Every structure is written in C-alpha cells, then in structure tokens.
Amino acid sequence: MAAIHIIVGSVMGTALEVAQAIQQVFHQAGHQVRVNADFRKGQLEENPEEVILICTSNTGMGDLPLNIAPFYEHLKNDYPRIAGRRYGVINLGDSSYPNFAQAGKTLDDAMADLGAKRIGEPLVLDAIYNNDPGAEARTWAEDWCQQL
Ligand SMILES: Cc1cc2nc3c(=O)[nH]c(=O)nc-3n(C[C@H](O)[C@H](O)[C@H](O)COP(=O)(O)O)c2cc1C
Numbered sequence: 001m002a003a004i005h006i007i008v009g010s011v012m013g014t015a016l017e018v019a020q021a022i023q024q025v026f027h028q029a030g031h032q033v034r035v036n037a038d039f040r041k042g043q044l045e046e047n048p049e050e051v052i053l054i055c056t057s058n059t060g061m062g063d064l065p066l067n068i069a070p071f072y073e074h075l076k077n078d079y080p081r082i083a084g085r086r087y088g089v090i091n092l093g094d095s096s097y098p099n100f101a102q103a104g105k106t107l108d109d110a111m112a113d114l115g116a117k118r119i120g121e122p123l124v125l126d127a128i129y130n131n132d133p134g135a136e137a138r139t140w141a142e143d144w145c146q147q148l
C-alpha cells in the first residue's frame with residue numbers, strides 16, 4: 001500500500017475532477033490518497049515516503065495553472081531532496097494550441113532534474129479527443145498504481 005499525494009494544477013476544474021475520479025481507484029486498490037489543489041512549500045517534506053502524482057492542465061502558451069506554480073517554484077528554487085522519490089504525471093492539454101501539453105512536460109523535467117523517479121509513462125489527455133477524461137484517467141490509474 002502506498003500513500004499518494006496528487007498535486008493538482010487546474011484553471012477551470014477539469015484536472016481537479018480527474019484527480020477526484022482517480023482518487024476512488026486508488027482507494028479501491030488499498031492506497032491512501034490526498035488530492036491537493038493548493039500546494040504550499042513544505043508539503044513535500046511532510047511524508048517523504050509519499051508518491052507524488054502531478055495532475056495538471058495547461059494554460060496561456062503552455063504555462064502552468066496558477067495553483068500549481070508554487071510547486072514548480074519550490075522545485076526550481078529550493079531543490080527539495082526528492083532524489084529517488086516516485087512520481088507520475090497526468091497532463092491535460094489541447095492539441096489545437098501550439099504549446100501542446102507543455103506544462104506537464106515542464107513539471108516532469110523539473111522532477112527528473114532533482115532525481116525523482118517517474119513510474120510509467122505520463123498520461124496525456126487531449127481535450128480535442130477526450131470527452132470523458134475521468135474515464136480514461138481511471139483506466140490509466142488502475143495500471144499505474146499496480147506499478148507502485
Ligand atoms: C486560455 C486557455 C489556454 C490554453 N493553453 C493551452 C496550451 O498552451 N497548451 C495546451 O496543451 N492546452 C492549452 N489549453 C487547454 C487546457 O489545458 C485544457 O482544455 C484542459 O483540459 C483544461 O483543464 P482545466 O479545466 O483543469 O484547466 C488552454 C485552454 C485555455 C482555456
């Protein structure tokens with residue numbers, strides 16, 4: 001059993017809905033979960049065993065939603081000691097934008113730069129093709145949490 005900390009970046013609520021949808025999957029698989037749409041510095045250190053799952057949308061020109069910017073700034077400015085820490089990425093974008101899914105890639109790279117260890121391939125949800133992102137994310141999450 002793992003403790004999973006889902007760090008959410010969302011502008012209009014879709015990524016938060018996805019995080020809440022997969023929370024049920026993780027509970028059913030016996031994992032502990034917290035969904036956090038208000039990341040604050042210090043929260044990564046509260047439980048060093050926690051697995052991090054980034055669940056972010058994209059805004060602007062491949063930019064991070066405002067509510068996940070403090071997480072990125074923490075990674076880039078404070079160099080938290082997360083080498084070896086397991087993490088995953090769910091990246092909600094829209095391929096009609098030139099910087100498709102860049103926000104999730106930016107966070108993935110920042111985690112990797114600190115030596116964190118990604119579990120599985122990121123799930124990229126393209127709003128053009130996914131009218132039920134929660135359903136696709138649940139399927140992905142079932143597989144992902146078995147790799148923990
Ligand atoms: C103003 C605006 C800018 C966006 N910019 C991008 C972008 O640069 N790249 C991308 O892949 N998706 C972009 N998107 C698409 C959103 O990331 C996508 O619709 C996502 O599902 C929204 O999730 P949310 O409701 O959690 O914010 C943009 C959407 C809006 C409304």
